Amino acid sequence: xxxxxxxxxxxxxxxxxxxxxxxxxxxxxxxxxxxxQGLKDAYKKYFPIGVAVALRNLHxxxxxxxxxxxxxxxxxxxxKMAAIQPKEGVFYWKDxxxxxxxxxxxxxxxxxxxxxxxxxxxxxxxxxxxxxAVTKTVLLQRLKTHxxxxxxxxxxxxxxxDVVNEAIDDNxxxxxxxxxxxxxxxxxxxxxxxxxxxxxxxxxxxxxNDYNTERPEKREQIYRLLKSLKDKGVPVDGVGFQAHWSLQxxxxxxxxxxxxxxxxxxxxIQITELxxxxxxxxxxxxMKRPDESDVFTAELENRQVAKYAMVFKVFREYKNVITNVTxxxxxxxxxxxxxxxxxxRKNYPLLFDRNLQPKKAYWEVINFKxx
Ligand code: XIL
Numbered sequence: 001x002x003x004x005x006x007x008x009x010x011x012x013x014x015x016x017x018x019x020x021x022x023x024x025x026x027x028x029x030x031x032x033x034x035x036x037q038g039l040k041d042a043y044k045k046y047f048p049i050g051v052a053v054a055l056r057n058l059h060x061x062x063x064x065x066x067x068x069x070x071x072x073x074x075x076x077x078x079x080k081m082a083a084i085q086p087k088e089g090v091f092y093w094k095d096x097x098x099x100x101x102x103x104x105x106x107x108x109x110x111x112x113x114x115x116x117x118x119x120x121x122x123x124x125x126x127x128x129x130x131x132x133a134v135t136k137t138v139l140l141q142r143l144k145t146h147x148x149x150x151x152x153x154x155x156x157x158x159x160x161x162d163v164v165n166e167a168i169d170d171n172x173x174x175x176x177x178x179x180x181x182x183x184x185x186x187x188x189x190x191x192x193x194x195x196x197x198x199x200x201x202x203x204x205x206x207x208x209n210d211y212n213t214e215r216p217e218k219r220e221q222i223y224r225l226l227k228s229l230k231d232k233g234v235p236v237d238g239v240g241f242q243a244h245w246s247l248q249x250x251x252x253x254x255x256x257x258x259x260x261x262x263x264x265x266x267x268x269i270q271i272t273e274l275x276x277x278x279x280x281x282x283x284x285x286x287m288k289r290p291d292e293s294d295v296f297t298a299e300l301e302n303r304q305v306a307k308y309a310m311v312f313k314v315f316r317e318y319k320n321v322i323t324n325v326t327x328x329x330x331x332x333x334x335x336x337x338x339x340x341x342x343x344x345r346k347n348y349p350l351l352f353d354r355n356l357q358p359k360k361a362y363w364e365v366i367n368f369k370x371x
Contacts, residue, residue: 038069039351042366046319048072048109050326052273055095058102062330065356072109074272074326075099076336079113080120085146088124093153100157111272111326112154114162114209115147116193118179126180136185143189144196151200160324162209162240162272163197164190168225170283172217175224190225191234198235205323209240209272212281214250214258223261230265238268244328244337245311246277247303255314263321271315273328275349276307276361277337288345296348301360308351308361316368331356 039049050072057063066073077083078095085091103110125142128134134142151161167190169177176182181189190208197206208226212218222239229236239262250258259269278300288294315322329335331352338347351362 039366040069040071046316047322048324050074050111050324051330052076052328053099055098057330061356065330067106072111072324072326073103074111074113081146082120082122084150086122100154110158112158112161114165115197117165118177133184139184140192143193147193147196148200151197155201158204160205160207161197163193163206165209168210168218168221175221191229191232194234194236205237206235207238207240207270208236209242211242211244213241214254219258219261226265226267238270240270240272242273243271244273244275246281247307248280252310252314259318268323269321270324272326274325275328275337276304277347277349282341285341287343294346305361305364309364312365
């Protein structure tokens with residue numbers, strides 16, 4: 001065959017190749033963009049979606065998932081008082097700094113957790129050189145030094161802080177928890193912690209953070225505390241619902257009532273530590289019983305799907321007061337609930353499974369009609 005007769009054939013083949021290339025490229029682009037769409041994109045018009053992280057999560061497949069799905073992070077442990085200032089005047093910044101630089105590098109916001117708590121707090125802070133309890137003046141001075149140093153260091157990088165964590169007692173007959181903070185300072189330590197944080201960074205939003213914020217008795221105690229802080233002019237911006245929830249609670253009306261109650265004080269709400277345990281709520285530590293099953297059955301999964309759908313429906317409805325929703329851990333590969341409160345009992349509380357694949361609940365959370 002001559003060159004001339006071959007030409008149309010060649011040109012047809014070339015066009016087909018070209019078309020094929022365009023199609024493949026378009027498909028690749030689509031795959032890439034749908035891969036980059038995550039929770040953070042679905043909730044763009046609502047609130048940032050966060051996750052609690054440890055240093056080990058910041059490389060490999062977990063880091064990739066964080067970047068795709070979330071636009072806010074919280075240090076799971078690295079910013080707590082015992083981690084940051086294990087001895088008086090000895091500050092350990094390395095882990096917290098690494099978390100901040102990961103966030104800055106990837107354009108992710110950071111919530112600070114936390115500045116004053118009864119747990120993961122070093123013993124030295126409550127004791128003098130003689131081993132006895134320090135005075136209120138000394139303890140408040142130490143609290144001020146700690147808060148000032150930490151908040152200052154991350155000024156402009158942390159947009160919201162959990163200033164006081166879990167100060168209300170679980171026993172409804174008591175008001176404040178009988179912690180060392182309370183024993184030495186009375187209730188003043190709470191207002192002081194907010195004042196010190198505000199002085200160090202007047203722009204950061206300051207939160208009171210607690211669990212069971214939707215149980216009516218505890219809700220009223222927290223409301224009382226927040227109202228008294230507001231009445232005294234203490235710089236508190238909002239309340240953190242830890243949201244360590246379960247299939248049993250909260251129900252929709254308890255969740256709505258809590259949001260309405262706190263926001264009636266003009267406060268914002270952040271969901272700070274969300275997970276949905278497949279077991280009823282417990283607080284005392286114990287070992288797993290041999291007869292206890294920890295299998296994630298289809299029935300449990302369906303109930304979890306429904307619960308996640310309900311809570312996110314309510315969150316979206318209250319987008320004017322809810323300013324962040326943060327999950328406590330990334331996936332069921334690791335959750336703090338595998339150790340707490342029942343040692344050795346597996347839990348499946350998050351939206352991603354052990355292989356970091358989205359669970360049914362993920363699709364329920366992400367596929368919603370605009371509201
Ligand atoms: C938990 C961490 O997830 C665990 O790794 C650690 O061993 C204990 O603390 N409420 C809080 C969080 O405010 O700081 C706790 O985090 C979970 C309960």
